[in-house]
Amino acid sequence: xxxxxxxxxxxxxxxxxxxxxxxxxxxxxxxxxxxxxxxxxxxxxxxxxxxxxxxxxxxxxxxxxxxxxxxxxxxxxxxxxxxxxxxxxxxxxxxxxxxxxxxxxxxxxxxxxxxxxxxxxxxxxxxxxxxxxxxxxxxxxxxxxxxxxxxxxxxxxxxxxxxxxxxxxxxxxxxxxxxxxxxxx
Amino acid sequence: xxxxxxxxxxxxxxxxxxxxxxxxxxxxxxxxxxxxxxxxxxxxxxxxxxxxxxxxxxxxxxxxxxxxxxxxxxxxxxxxxxxxxxxxxxxxxxxxxxxxxxxxxx
Numbered sequence: 001x002x003x004x005x006x007x008x009x010x011x012x013x014x015x016x017x018x019x020x021x022x023x024x025x026x027x028x029x030x031x032x033x034x035x036x037x038x039x040x041x042x043x044x045x046x047x048x049x050x051x052x053x054x055x056x057x058x059x060x061x062x063x064x065x066x067x068x069x070x071x072x073x074x075x076x077x078x079x080x081x082x083x084x085x086x087x088x089x090x091x092x093x094x095x096x097x098x099x100x101x102x103x104x105x106x107x108x109x110x111x112x113x114x115x116x117x118x119x120x121x122x123x124x125x126x127x128x129x130x131x132x133x134x135x136x137x138x139x140x141x142x143x144x145x146x147x148x149x150x151x152x153x154x155x156x157x158x159x160x161x162x163x164x165x166x167x168x169x170x171x172x173x174x175x176x177x178x179x180x181x182x183x184x185x
Numbered sequence: 186x187x188x189x190x191x192x193x194x195x196x197x198x199x200x201x202x203x204x205x206x207x208x209x210x211x212x213x214x215x216x217x218x219x220x221x222x223x224x225x226x227x228x229x230x231x232x233x234x235x236x237x238x239x240x241x242x243x244x245x246x247x248x249x250x251x252x253x254x255x256x257x258x259x260x261x262x263x264x265x266x267x268x269x270x271x272x273x274x275x276x277x278x279x280x281x282x283x284x285x286x287x288x289x290x291x
């Protein structure tokens with residue numbers, strides 16, 4: 001009979017006792033979800049790899065603070081969101097300005113292929129999102145793209161539920177304004 | 186009077202953009218390849234650098250300890266300037282060096 005896979009909590013205990021292989025197992029188990037979230041914020045493969053590694057490096061450093069009150073996955077999700085937020089703040093300091101002109105023209109072209117149009121839509125959204133502050137980007141990505149609940153976002157960011165709603169409303173208004181200005185330009 | 190359709194149309198456009206983003210699942214397979222190995226390499230690198238950082242931080246402590254030990258040795262000789270007493274305090278190991286320093290190597 002095959003042995004049952006160790007729980008996350010067991011792997012955490014083993015890692016704290018100095019077993020690196022247990023940490024590797026934890027990374028292997030959760031990398032898909034972590035990288036999936038990070039990919040919503042990173043602009044290329046290199047950034048994705050760096051951001052993903054940063055999340056697990058933080059997890060390794062703070063592993064002693066994991067008390068096991070909530071599942072490890074939730075604890076890691078909070079770390080992921082914090083790391084993504086810090087990444088967005090760093091990125092915003094040296095973000096690049098990209099011309100929108102060609103992109104908007106293609107969006108208006110009704111004959112454009114559906115796949116290309118969807119890609120252009122994503123690029124347009126990514127461009128507009130980069131004009132926003134780190135908090136706005138984070139909240140819209142989690143709420144509108146990752147479709148997480150307000151409660152989930154509140155628990156991962158540490159903000160209150162009403163605060164999340166207000167921030168999301170304001171972020172959406174700012175994004176609309178950016179898109180409107182880009183169309184008018 | 187007809188209501189202004191602009192705000193609503195902007196919301197619809199924005200929803201369409203979000204829907205396009207939702208419809209696309211980012212491909213993370215390249216980043217996932219050997220990801221654990223890279224993470225563990227960084228963990229080991231950090232462990233090494235934190236050991237070096239600790240050693241560096243402890244340098245003033247060991248320097249102070251060496252000075253205190255030197256002072257203690259000096260005080261044990263009773264403030265004597267007699268080279269023989271100093272040699273006695275240091276033991277045989279330091280005798281030749283001190284003799285060489287005080288009497289010259291001629």
